[in-house]
Amino acid sequence: MSERKASFMAKSTVKSENLDHRRKINFNIDKYNAAVEKGKPQFAALDLARERAKNIKWKVMEQLDTYLEQFEANFTQRGGKVIWAEDVQQVHDAIEKICTEKKCRTVVKSKSMATEEIKLNEFLQEKGMESVETDLGEYIQQLDGETPYHIVTPAMHKSKEDIAKLFHNKLGCAPNLSPEQLTLVARDVLRKKFVEAEVGITGANFIIADAGAIALTENEGNARLTCAFPKTHIVVVGIEKLIPSISDLGLFWPLLSTFGTGQQVTSYNTIVAGPRQANEVDGPEEMYVILLDNGRTNLLENPVTRESLYCIRCGACLNACPVYKNIGGHSYETTYSGPIGAVITPHLKGMHEWSHLSYASSLCGNCTEVCAVKINLHELLLENRALAVKSGEAHWSEKLAWKVWSKASQNRKMMNMGNQKIKNWVVNKMVKGWSAHRSDIVFPPKTFNELWLERNKKS
DSSP states (O other), rough: OOHHHHHHHHHHHHHTTTTHHHHHHHHHHHHHHHHHHHHHHGGGHHHHHHHHHHHHHHHHHHTTHHHHHHHHHHHTTTOEEEEEESHHHHHHHHHHHHHHHHTOOOEEEOOHHHHHHTTTTHHHTTTTTTEOOOOOOHHHHHHOOOOOSSOOTTTTTTTTTHHHHHHHHHOOTTOOHHHHHHHHHHHHHHHHHHOSSSEEEEEESEEETTTTEEEEEEESSSHHHHSSSSSEEEEEEEEGGGGGGGGGHHHHHHHHHHHHHSOSSOOHHHHEEEOOOTTOSSSSSEEEEEETTTTTTHHHSSSSGGGGGGGOOOHHHHHOOOOHHHHHHHOOOSOOOHHHHHHHHHHHHHHHHHGGGSOOOOOOHHHHHHOTTTTOHHHHHHHHHHHHHHHHSSHHHHHHHHHHHHHHOHHHHHHOOHHHHHHHIIIIIIIHHHTTTSHHHHHHHSSSHHHHHHHHOOO
């Protein structure tokens, strides 16, 4: 068993037995589920909208190189600069070079899973720069020294009492503030940082090829401030976030809002098409878009796993997954948790260390059912399991067990062979992986085949 798998098993076992954690998560996800049902009626034909979005993303992934070049050409025409990054090191090098040129001491960041993926905060701090998360949930997690718990709701696992205690300990405010008062405390701290920062870093919900622009959707306005106040704006975004046209936002923004937060559309929706122009009064003097690969072309290369790149990061599959709801986001020990994380992480970070995530699933299919762009997530989990076996990740004992099972299940005489006690002993004592976390399998005294023959008086 790899160290990663052992750590995952240990953390998920502890977390699944934590009833207080389960109460908080179920409370927050129940609120999410209720909100989503209120948001869905805005679509006259929701299933058709999801199918159309999937088809658009399919088209993009089949011609990704063409659309990326189109975006670069249109973005650079307005004075923007594009940097292509194959891995984390190249992103770090590019950002360090920009920040050094700007003599940067303070960076403000809006919510971005891509920057979490490359551990940007830690890198900037190592280089002597202050990096401040400006999304309230991300700011809470940063104060607590934790990574985001959820793709959309970083502090989902914390109650308002937890957050009040954290703010009291870290910011010195009263320990019994209401959520509204806590928000005002955070706003007072963060507003000063927007003015101080030399560089603002955001992600992008979508990259628009024909407009040469990025699109952001949010509820707090912090991403807009991150774009507008600092003199330099850097965007770190995965290459899969492309959509062909600005007109596609009419479909993707509402889908992301409904499946992400239950809203018809989020409070702030912004299109940024480059640095400040000659006839404009605000905005950054320079704007960079760093197009991040970091393993995404591994997913693109496989015609089956390519479908996972359609993901718009709405987080719906996490909220629907019975495994995620019991073990929590931090047990996965990776940026992307839940079903989508289990699908893409082995390809982004290596099958050897991360193949176990694809087994952290009941294969109930609920993730596929709720996906905003109809990704067949449970089938992709099975694809990952197959790829893990083909690449030699399966233990010899597991291979032997499945061979025996396959042989026996296809042979009626072998299925009928032996009595109940022998079968129970073989499965529960010899195949220890099953009964370690489950109740024992109990075979019936007779198989269905034997009962059928008896009742129909056939030999």
